[in-house]
Amino acid sequence: PCCPPAAAWPRATGVTSVTCHGDYIYSTGRDGVYRQLRLRDQQLEVLRKHRPCKGLQWIEELRFTPDGDLLVMGFHADNFVVWSSRTGENLHCIPCGGGHRSWSYCSSPLAEAFAFIKCGDVMLYHREAEPCEQQVLLASLHGREITCVRRLGAVEVPGHATLNIFVTGSEDTMACILVLSECSRAAVPLARLSDHVSSVRALALASSVGPGDKGFGDEGLSVLLFSAGGRAQIECYRLLCARDPASESAVACQVIHVGSHRLDEHWERKKNRHKLIKMDPETRYMSLSVIPGTSTKQLPMPWKFLAAACSDGSVRVFGLLEAARKLVLVAESFHHQRCVLKVEAFLYTRAGGERRHLLCSAATDGSIAFWDITSDGYSPVFPALGTPLLTIMAHSCGVNSLHIREMPEGRYLVASGSDDGSVHVCLLEVALGGGEAAGGTCLHVLERVARPCAHAAHVTGIRVLRPDLLLSxxxxxxxxxxxxxPGGLDELSTTFFHVPDLAELDCWEVREAGGQLRYYCVLCGQGLEMLCGMAPPEPPPPEAPQ
Known part of the structure; x- marks a missing residue:
C-alpha cells in the first residue's frame, strides 16, 4: 500500500475520476485537463497534462478502446461530449443540460447509448451504428501550417527500415512527435503536446540522459525538448523514445513535462515592478538555441542554458534545473532594438582546455551580432549581456535563416539567408587575448562571401554541410x-520541393555500409517533406608548397 502526498494531485476544482492503464495512472478533473502520472519511489509523479479541446472544461472520465484510441468524456456547456484522441474530433455531442448529474455511457460495434437524469426523469439516448461515409485519404499532422521542425534521431527496429523521429510545431498551438519511415513514407504521430496557448514557432533539442534514464540510449532516444512561441511561453519536456514492435508505429514515446516559463508570470513575481517598464505579454519567441557545454560540475545539480530570440527586440538566456523542474530567466539584452529573428549558440575550446560560450543573434535589419556569454564556471547564472563582440551587416533586411559550423583551429563558418533572397557566408576566427571587456575574447572576420540573388523569395532555411558545401x-x-x-558561391544543383510557404528545414547525414555519405533534409511549411541526396566528392586537399 502506498499513500502519496496530496501535492501529487494538483487540482483546484476536484478530481472526477482515476484510471489505471498500462504502467500509468490517469486522473481527470473539472479544470478541463487530464493528467498522466506514474508511481516512482513510493511517490506519485505527474508526467504531463493534456487539454483535449477548447471548451471542454469539465472532464468526467477516460476510456481506452481495444483499437488504441482514448475517449475523453465530459461536459461542454449543456452538452455531453465524447472526444477521440486519435482523430482529434467530437464523436458525440448530446444535449443534456450540463454537468452535476448522474449519467452512464456504453458503446459497442453495433450501437451506442447514453443515459442521464434530468429534472428527476431518466433520459436515454440511443443510436445504432451507421456506416461511415467519410474516408480520410491522408490524416493531417496539424490543423494549420507547420512553423518549425527538428529531427530527434533514429530508432532501429528489427524487421523495419530505419525509423526517423521528428518533432514539429505549428500555428495550431500544438507540437507533435512523429515517426517517419523511408519505406512506407507514412508519418505516424506518437504524441501531441498541447500546453501552448498560442502558436509554436521554435524548437530546440538537448541530447542527454535524464534522471533515472541511464542506459536508455542503447535501445532508443532520450532527448530534452524546448518549445516556444506566442504569448512569451516556453515549455520543456523530456522525451523517451524506444522501439515497440507491437505498436502500429513500432516506436513508443514517453513524454515527461519538465518545466515552463511565461514572461507575464515572471513579471508578477518581480519586486518593485511598478518602477519598471512592463514587459509586453504578446512577445513572441522566434528562435531557440541550447547553449552547449554549460553543465556546471561544481554545483550539486547540473543546469542547462537556453538562448531565445524575441520579437520585443531582446535576446534572453534561460536556465533549466531539470531535477527541480525549474526554468528561470537569467539574462537579457535589448541591443538590437528591433525584432530578433534567429539565435545560434556555439562553443569555442582552446588547446589548453579553456572554453568560451559564444552566441550569435540576427535581427530584422539584416545585422548579425556575436556575444561572449561565458559564465565564471561556479555560478549557474550568466553575466548580463553587454555589448556584442562584433556586429556584421550581412543583409539589407531580415535574417530568416542562420547556421554555424565549426572549422579547425578556432574558426567558424556562419551562413545566413535573408528576406531579400540573398545568401551570406563569413569565416570567423576566435582569439583569446588580454582584453578585459569581454574576458579577452576577440573575433576576426577572415573572409566574406555573398550571393545577392540566390533565390527569388525569402531564404528560410540554410545549412553548412561541409566547409565547401552549402544548402539553402x-x-x-x-x-x-x-x-x-574563396571567390564566391557557385550553384551545383537545384531541386524543387512540394511544400508551399517554407518555414524551416533540418538536415543530417548518414554514412551507409559501403562508406557512401548521404545527406537528408526535412522541410516544413504547408506540409512536411523529406528529401535525400548523395554527397558530392570532397575536393582534394591543397598541395603543400614546394
Missing part, C-alpha cells in the same frame, strides 16, 4: 546546393 531553401520552393570557395 526558400519560399520559391527551390532547394539549392552551393559550392563555396
Amino acid at each position: 531553401a526558400s519560399v520559391d520552393q527551390r532547394l539549392t546546393l552551393w559550392h563555396r570557395h
